[in-house]
Amino acid sequence: MKFKLSVVMAVLALILLWKIRGKQSSFERLPPGPAPNPLLGNLFQFNIKEAYKYYLELSNKYGSVVTIWLANTPVVIISGYQALKDTMIGLGEEFSGRAIYPLLMKSTYGYGVLSTSGHRWKEMRRFTLMTLKNFGMGRRSIEERVREEAENLVEMFKNCEGSAFSPVDMLFNAVNNVICSIVFGHRFELEDPQFKSLLRTVNTYFTILSSPLGQIYNVFPRLVSLFPGKHHQLFKDLEEAREYCKREAQARMNTLDPSCPQDFIEAFVLKMKEEKDNPETEYNFGNLVSIVWNMFSAGTETTSSTVRYALLLMMKHPDVQERVQWEIDEVVGQDRWPSVEDRQNLPYTDAVIHEIQRYMDLAPIAIPHKMMCDTEYNGYIIPKGVMVFPLLSSVLIDPKLWKNPNCFDPENFLDAVGRFQKNDAFVVFGMGKRACLGEALARIELFIIFTSLLQHFTFKATVPPEELNTTPKNCSFGRMPRTYECYAIPRK
Ligand code: HEM
Structure with missing residues (x-):
């Protein structure tokens, strides 16, 4: 009996060793990086915030290519x-491919467009882009939808x-x-109430995703799940948001x-009906509900917090705000709403929006x-399945690529004679x-909302600009901007 147990133990140990060796050998030619600790890798060697x-x-x-270890998972950073x-x-x-990030997976279950890879992602991305285009992305009708919202916002x-107010929920x-x-x-x-519930879910999702709790959850999801915290309420809210999308789809x-x-x-849903006899089809409720959530999560907090940050920067730099307003007054005036066509005649405003981003x-x-x-x-081998961080920051602040990379300066997007x-x-x-996938939509939204707001208001902070x-x-x-209260003073 003892002999049998020893044989089983020895075989198990060999399998384990073989697996570790196999894993290590496939990571042998990874790019260089800081030495990892045996269990935690490079975690806690840096400020997780x-x-x-x-x-x-x-x-x-x-x-430009570096490897770090988040616990026992290698991550290659490209900069x-x-x-x-x-x-x-x-x-x-x-x-x-898209990395299997536990918080992303928790909201989509591996369906949709944002957190999928391979065939499913390609099919869902192609369909989403094409449908957005058919519903007016890049065409006039999307601009009209955005303008309607900008007009409501101004009201x-x-x-x-x-009086002082927080623009967060309205944006x-x-x-x-x-x-x-x-x-x-x-x-x-x-x-x-449905809007309020969606707002709370998206807000909490981004707050947790961008917080140390979210970072730690993404490395040790099972462990963090055992502890109490905001994430449990978020998971319930996410389920409710998914149920709402499902009800909307089922109703249709x-x-x-x-025909229309x-x-x-x-x-x-039309595509689901067309492909109902295809056992391989990707057109199912799982993908539909997750794409809707992808568009909600990726398309709302991103753009609305960019506008929130834009207003904050205008209050911090009243000279820039004044110059944008002067240009809008010259080109658009006060008697009509700005349109996307105005962009080419508003080079300073265009430069300011780019610089904000x-x-x-x-x-x-x-x-x-x-x-x-x-x-x-570059002479390294990055194995299949390894997570990759494209370090966009490294490009956005590279002194070789920008005139003034570390300050807010619209000159970064202007030539010597003031052209964009x-x-x-x-x-x-x-x-x-x-x-x-939503770049075209985001650019229309940022332009129309920002110019409409500055056409109608001057934004002032509740504290002096230097204290903002x-x-x-x-x-x-995500580098999420702070919330604040401001004054929107109507322009005569
Ligand atoms: C200021 C606004 C926005 C910014 C800065 C932004 C930025 C980004 C970035 C950096 C990515 C990841 C790219 C990568 O994986 O390499 C992304 C992906 C994505 N964005 Fe946006 N985004 C914005 C607005 C929107 C909007 C309005 C939508 C709505 C349709 C949207 C939908 C998506 C989706 C679905 C993906 C995933 C694409 C894929 O995995 O193939 N985004 N966005």
């Missing part, structure tokens, strides 16, 4: 414009009658309603007019990628095959 700053330091020390171009674009297919700000409502009108075919009032199953789908959900650096590591196959780059100057290093939406804190509130995953 500002991890991207540590990644920037590592890229200065080790070069610098050239290396990101070589990998995200030149080796686009190989680098196109809501007017109702504050010059979220405006941006969220653009997505709602595309996805559900209707908008929400600010007081609607019977009422849909196949009215919104994104109807277009998807560059300086904000909303997604320092984009959304983590995953290798689709073993890939050689495009810069390929403006990578806030990511690069290559996984770049932001423009550093982000959270910066682990």
Whole structure:
């Protein structure tokens, strides 16, 4: 009996050793990086609240490809414009996977577009882009939807009658309603309980995603789940948001007019019906509900917090605000609303919006990628499945690529005679095959909402500009701006 047990133990030990050796040998030619601790890797060697700053330091020390270990998981960090171009674009297919990030998975269960890879991701991305385009992305009708929300926003700000208020919920409502009108075919009032519940879910999701709790959850999901905390309420709220999307989709199953789908959900449900006999089809409720959540989560907090940050920077830099208003008055005047066509005649305003996004650096590591196959780059081998952080920050603050990288300075996007100057290093939406799917929509929203607000109001802080804190509130995953109260003083 004793002999049998010893044999079993010896075999198990051999299998374990073989597995570890196998794993180690496949990681032998990973890029260099700081020495990891045996159990925790490089965790706790840096400030988890500002991890991207540590990644920037590592890229200065080790070069454009670096390996760090989050516990026993290797992560390759790619930094610098050239290396990101070589990998995200030149080796686009190989680098196109999405890392299995526990918090992302928790909200999508591996379905949808944002957190999937391979065939499912390609099919869902193609369908989503095409449908957004058909519903007016880049065409006039999307601009009209955005303008309607900008007009409502101006009304809501007017109702504050010059007293101090927090613009957070109103901005979220405006941006969220653009997505709602595309996805559900209707908008929400600010007081609607369903809207309030969605707002709370998206807000908490981003707050947790960008907090140390979220970072630790992403490395030790099972362990963190055992402890009490905000994440448990978030998971319940996420389930409710998914149920709401599902109810909206189910309601359309019977009422849909196949000749004329009215919104994104109807277009998807139509495809589900067309492909109902295909056992391999990706058109199912799982993918639909997760795509809707992807658009909500990726498309609302990002754009609304960018506008929130834009107003904060205008209060911090009243001279810039004044110059934008002067340009809008000259080109658009006060008798009509700004339109996307005005952009080319508003070079300073265009430069300011770009600079807000560059300086904000909303997604320092984009959304983590995953290798689709073993890939050689710069003499290193990055094995299939390894997580990759595209360090967008490294490009956005590179002194070789910007006139004044460390300050808020619209000159970064202006040439010597004040014309708008495009810069390929403006990578806030990511690069290559996984770049932001909503970039066109986000750009229309930012332009129309920002110009409409500055056409109608001058923004002033409740404290002197020099006391305004423009550093982000959270910066682990997203550099989320602080909330604040402000005055929106109507312009005569
Ligand atoms: C200021 C606004 C926005 C910024 C800065 C932004 C930025 C980004 C970034 C950095 C990525 C990751 C790129 C990568 O993985 O390499 C991304 C992905 C994505 N964004 Fe945006 N985004 C914005 C607005 C939007 C909007 C309005 C939508 C709505 C449709 C949206 C939908 C998505 C989706 C679905 C993905 C995942 C794409 C994929 O995995 O293939 N985003 N975005």
